[in-house]
Amino acid sequence: MTRKPLAYSGRSRNEMGLLRRLPIVAAAVCLLVGAAACGGYGDDKKSEEGTTTIGGVQAESHGTKDVSGETGKVEIEMYDNYFEPTILEGKPGQKVTIELKNEGKVAHTFTISEQSVDQEVEPADEAEVDVTFPESGELTFVCKFHQSSGMVGALKPAS
Numbered sequence: 001m002t003r004k005p006l007a008y009s010g011r012s013r014n015e016m017g018l019l020r021r022l023p024i025v026a027a028a029v030c031l032l033v034g035a036a037a038c039g040g041y042g043d044d045k046k047s048e049e050g051t052t053t054i055g056g057v058q059a060e061s062h063g064t065k066d067v068s069g070e071t072g073k074v075e076i077e078m079y080d081n082y083f084e085p086t087i088l089e090g091k092p093g094q095k096v097t098i099e100l101k102n103e104g105k106v107a108h109t110f111t112i113s114e115q116s117v118d119q120e121v122e123p124a125d126e127a128e129v130d131v132t133f134p135e136s137g138e139l140t141f142v143c144k145f146h147q148s149s150g151m152v153g154a155l156k157p158a159s
């Protein structure tokens, strides 16, 4: 037979009550953020994290980087399952070498079929690809393995 001090079991019950409420609070916050993110169709979304729409696909958004002044290499990190930064802004027609670093636990690809770029990168590995910014509009890049999970990004003209 086990005995518990009354004081302990009382505190334990309070903690349980708090823990039970947490998911409800979290859900409420998500709803608010989700509503805000969905509010501005067509707006230039500058949020660092969340979801955005790229090429008609819901994407995991992890930042935008303006590389129009870059002359060296530009780094994109691959995680499970998103690119960071997710959107690169550059000059129309600008050529950059992208250094891909896979910080995830599974293999990812950086694929732009329009430019015959299809580079697979193993976990903890690196690779380089040369890309050209589009003259207009946005050019989507994807991870072939996880694009359905939102692992997509884009090259866009700097605004």
Ligand SMILES: [Cu+2]
Binding pocket: 081, 107, 108, 109, 143, 144, 145, 146, 147, 151
């Ligand atoms: Cu992937």
